[in-house]
Amino acid sequence: MRFPSSFNRLLFSIALLSLSMVAYQLSLMQYLSIVQWYHFAYMVIAIALLGFGAAGTFIALFRKYLLSRIGYLLPLFMVLTGIFMPLILWLSGQPFARFDTYLLFVERSQLWQLLLYELLFFIPFFFCALAIGLVFVKYTNRIGKLYFSNLAGSGLGGLAAIILFWAASPTQIPYITGFLSLLSALLIIPHHRKRIWMISVGITAVILILLTFSSPTPLRLSQYKSLSQTLDLPKARIEKSANSPHGWVQYITSPVLRYAPGLSLSFTGEVPVIDAVFSNGEWAGAVLKSPGDSRILDYTTSAVAWELATHKKVLVLDAGTGVRTQYASLKGAAEIDHVESHRLVTGFAENQTKLASDDAVTLYQQDSRSFLAQTEKSYDLISLPPIGAFGGTAGLGALQEEYLLTTRAFSLIYDRLETDGFFEITVWLDYPYRNPLKIAATISETLAEKGISHPEQHLVSVRSWNTLTFLVKRTAFTQAEVQAVRDFCDHLYFDPMLLPGITSEERNQYNMLEDQVLFSLTDSIISGNRESIYENYDFHLRPATDDKPYFSQFLRLKSLPHLQEIFGNQSASFIELGYLIVGVTFIQSLLLAFVLILLPLFRLKKNIKNKGFTLIYFSGLGMGFMFVEIVLIQRFVLYLGHPVYSVAAVISGMLLLSGLGSWLSSGLKLSIAGIRKIMLFIVLLLLVYAGSLQWLLQMGMGFSIWGKILFSLVLIGLPSFLMGMPFPLGLQFLSQRNEEAVPWAWGINGCLSVVSASLATILAIEVGFSVLMLLAATAYFLTLASCFLVKPQ
Amino acid sequence: MKLTLLISALLLFLIAPADQDKYHRDRQQMVTAQLEARGISHEPTLNAMRSVERHRLVPPAQVQYAYEDRPLPIGFGQTISQPYMVGYMTEVIKPTAGMKVLEIGTGSGYQAAVLAEIVDEVYTIEIVEELAKTAKSRLEEMGYPNIHAKEGDGYFGWEEHAPFDAIIVTAASEFIPPPLIKQLKEGGKMVIPVGAPFTTQQLMLVEKQKDGKRKTRNLLPVRFVPFTRN
CATH class of the missing domain: 1.20.1250.20 (MFS general substrate transporter like domains)
Structure with a gap:
């Protein structure tokens, strides 16, 4: 057997180190999405670059010293990279470093905690970049091959991350990538004191492997994440847990978990106990214990779609755990297409829902937009997932691309309706009003694009005290349908908000609002006076597009002083928290980049x-x-x-x-x-x-x-x-x-x-x-x- | 050693009353600046909030902020409401002596203590075990014999003591449990805050009318006036 030359081993070592680092970077994005929120994915990119930039500066300043000791510094930096990958995760969960996004505008100390958080995650990237940078400086004459092995390894790191997401839990992955970094060090250990190096690196590698299986790093989620709050409930138990590139999914049971979003006050029965599925620590859906439990939806505003017709062909988009699918089945739909890209979410619920064995249901594991682009079928009813959250979302979805809520998506949905078909979407009411107004704007622009001159004839909306369901029909609503909506509302103590021929009294009969703002703004949007609302309202209401798919981004920076005046500094921050967090991380990364990268290099500037x-x-x-x-x-x-x-x-x-x-x-x-x-x-x-x-x-x-x-x-x-x-x-x-x-x-x-x-x-x-x-x-x-x-x- | 003990005791003797005076002043200021200035005028509510020692019901790390005009974290993803919100919710149900009130979500125990200053009996239920235990022991220490606290699922209310003149649901809920509506007296009022943690923008009032119909009214303690350029 012929051993590769030392330079080839170096190439392989650099590729392996790069692979482990990119896989770690992607796993860190997932980890921070779980313990904090999705916003930190972009912070990780900035931190990784910061590590590389700072390492470049460090090498520039101490080049001679580092090069003279490269023999042992190179494997040492690789070993430190490997050790710090999991260690940082553990440290970031310790009380001294614990940061909570939700408290950023409540406790000033959280700003420092965030900075510390960023600096901690910076460490493994810094050591990795030191190792790679040193090699580049040392072997400038063979930079082409080295650069390629670095980038090829990095490229493969993305693929490795996808495999690891399926195979390991979020806390196991850093141990595995750490182990790979140690392997990269083993390939290039120096001849001097080779045995000591072999033993110490080998023992560390074995420890990392053992720790991978025992997973000593607990996932300390923010106490404000819905999974944390659910686990605080009596007898709450994690029944199943699995990881995937789509997210870390858990199946939770508790005897006190119940599901009845926006339940009518006329309901006097028992609200069903449910199980629940969470993805990355966020609510992903209720799991009904029997198909009959979906009958509770008869007492919610979303039932209005079924009050007007029995729909034979139904499409359920972003169907999640299948509650809307089960309801469609219960209501007698003969052909239901359940579309959900997150395999584990539907899969975990399957034990209870048995959707796969329901003859009426076809399961598609596919992204809803891809499905809409590919399918040629037409439907009597298309159901979209509920928008927002009870009481508002604190703006934490602001950076989430929501391609199902763009004008293009609504246009595709409209095109897939039968001649008399409907599509429905339920919105949680928020205050100040944002979600319902933006949905109304998106629907209005879709109807305008389709050449409908009287949109008010095609649109019905029903309101409870906390939800609002919009129902759009391809043809105009008939008088019989309008009467059916009125009866439905009267029976369940709901109020129609949009209905052909509606009077102002019937809008505010059972669930009284203190003012008419919601109605007047919606009317203006529907009647075509949208531009002035978009221009003058304090929040972004212009519909999301595929070019700007941020449906939940409502904050207009110029309105912030006005909002602070009304709601106070703190509450205003919580109306649109997500975007403000990006602003804070941007300023911090700007300062860190200046201090760690640019400032030290000013010493060299004069020459x-x-x-x-x-x-x-x-x-x-x-x-x-x-x-x-x-x-x-x-x-x-x-x-x-x-x-x-x-x-x-x-x-x-x-x-x-x-x-x-x-x-x-x-x-x-x-x-x-x-x-x-x-x-x-x-x-x-x-x-x-x-x-x-x-x-x-x-x-x-x-x-x-x-x-x-x-x-x-x-x-x-x-x-x-x-x-x-x-x-x-x-x-x-x-x-x-x-x-x-x-x-x-x-x-x-x-x-x-x-x-x-x-x-x-x-x-x-x-x-x-x-x-x-x-x-x-x-x-x-x-x-x-x-x-x-x-x-x- | 003896001298150290003596000095410590003397310092405690001097500092403790000073602290009490400070908290007393903070409370009076809180009522004037945060409640009266924003239109809360129900005298029993104002008096109750002048009396209840809010700083004894918050976690140690938050004591210094106890009387500030904002909600505070109390752990387990829960908050103690902003004083104004507590005052507003209390005023809405118009509490008087002789009433029996049910509270769902004891949390810190502050709302229960404010109510207990006015009404005859307060029944309060908390689902998170640790919060329930802490609030119960603190309320006992503070001497509220008319607060009956238990740990449990607020969904079922407290049937043995129903019907209630008013129900305050301090923990926001996606739906109103039917047993609670059943346990509310005809003509009684139920209030529920609506909003993400640390926001205090809306309050829902549920009225059980004598004809059996249930209506809700959206109350907006903080009124958002949409920006109009013209």
Whole structure:
């Protein structure tokens, strides 16, 4: 057997370390989604970049010292990476570091806790980047191969993460990735004191493996997450738990869990006890213990859809645990299509619901938007999942892409209705009013797009004290149907809000509102006076689109002072908490990037020539690359059906292909004029993407899974390949003219990448993906322009 | 050693009353600035809130903030309501001596204590074991013999002591349990706060009318005036 040469072992070691780091990064996103909220996914990207940027600075400052000791520092950094991966998770759950998103605007100390939280998670990325960076500096003559092994490993890390999500729990994965990092160290341990190294690394690796199975790191969820609150209930038990790329799912039982959302006050019977499924610590659905228990929905506003007709063909979108499917079956639907992408959610409920054995039900494990794009069937009733949460959501869904609630989705839903078909959606009432108004706006714009001149004839809405169900009919509601709605409301103490021929008295009969604001705003929206409402209301009410799929993002920053005046500083924060958290993390990452990356490099600045070029060129690259990455992640959420698949595909694809691009470019020996040409290609390509990527992805929605993967690789790979070139070319150019500028350039790029990760999220919400892609093109254009600041050699 | 003990005792003797004075002042200020200034005028409610020692019902880490104009975390994802909200909810049911009130969700015990200052009997139920135990022992220490607290599922109410003149549901609920409506006297009032934790924007009043019909009324202690540029 022939052992690989030491350099080949180094290549393999770097690939393995990179793989473990990207898999860890993705698992960290899931971990933070579970213990905190979804917002921290983008914080993880910024923290990872911060680790890499800071390591670059550290190497620049202590280059000679580090290189003279690389023999043992390299495996040491790898070992530390491996140890800190799980250790950080444990530390972040300890009382001194415990942070709770919900308390951010209640307790000032939480701001420091958040900072500490970020710094803790920064550690493994820093050590990993030190190891990789040291190798790059040491073997500059063989940088092409090393860079490729780094990026190929990183690319495979995305794939490894998907496998690990299925195979291990969220707290086990960091032990596994830590073990892989230790393996990477074992491949390159120094000859000097080899035995001691082997024994100590080997023992650590064995400990990590043993700890993987015993999982000593508890998942300490925020006390405000619905899973934490449910587990505080008497005799609450976790019956089943499993992980998947879609989320960490748990099946909970408790004798006091009951389900009757917005139950009519006329109901005098027993509310059924249920089980419940949670995904990433959030409520994913009730599990009824018998199909008959769904009869409780007869006493909710959503029953109005069944009051008017017996629907034979029913489509249940984002069907979750199947409560709406069971109800449709109970009401006599002959053909029910249950569409849910989260396999575990439907699967966990299956023991009780037995949906698979119901002849009327067909289960589709598919994303609702993909299903709508592919199906050619028509339905009598299409049911959407309830929107919002009881009493409002505190704005925590603000960053969630909700592609089922865009105007395009509603248009597709409308197109799938039979001639007399309906679609229904129930909204939890919030205050100040946001969700019901935005749903009304989305429906109105959909009806307008379909050429319906009297939308009020096609729309019914029924209100209880806490829910509001909208029912849209393709043809106008008949008089008999209108009367049926009135009888339904009278019987159950509900009030119609929208009904052909409605009077103002009957809107406020059983559930009285103190003012008419909800009614007057809804009327204005339906009657076509939408623009002035969009412009003047304190919250964003303009419907979500596929370009800005943030249905739950309502906050307008300019309204914040007005809201604070009315509700007080603290309550105003809780109306739209999610977006404000992004703002706080953006400011913190800006400060951290400055302090950890840029500030230390100022010592080197005085010897640098071509300052203007270096600053603009590398700032543009850092910002442009990150903007493109964030847009691609967001766009591919819809195309691939889930954020985790999108993040894995985009991060892996971009790393792999930009690595290939940079490898090839290193052999090109391009002049500054050559760099300009590449930059021009990138700018043009990004302009094309800004205008056509959404359209291209819509065209490819109906492809098979393999077709989708191939199409994704092409669309992600093409710009990535080109975007991989300017960075090494720029460094190469600098190193020939003024080597002192190289670490400074590295730091500027790192700093802008960190800042841009959070900034891109904010920009995506504010201006949409197409404009963000245009901004990316602008950033690359600035980089191109900076090339004219230096004379060609 | 003796000297240290003596000094400690002396300090305690001097500091403790000073603290009590401070809390007393804070309470008076709270009632004036947070309740009266915002329109709460029900005298028994104001008096009750001047008396109840809120700082004794919050976790130690929150004592210094006890009389601030905001809700505070008490653990288990629960909060002690903003003083104004407690005052508003109390005023809405118009409590008087002789009444019997049921509270669902004891939480910190503060709402029960405020009610107990006014009405004859307060029955309070808390589902989270730890919260129920803490609140019960604190309320006993504070000397409220007319508060009857138990740990249990608020869904069923407290049938042995029904009917109630009023029911306060302090923990927001997605539905109103039918047994509670049954245990409410005809003409009685039930109040429920609606909103995510740390927000206090809405209150729901449920009225059981004499004709058997049930109506709700959305009360808005904090009125949102939509922004209009013109």
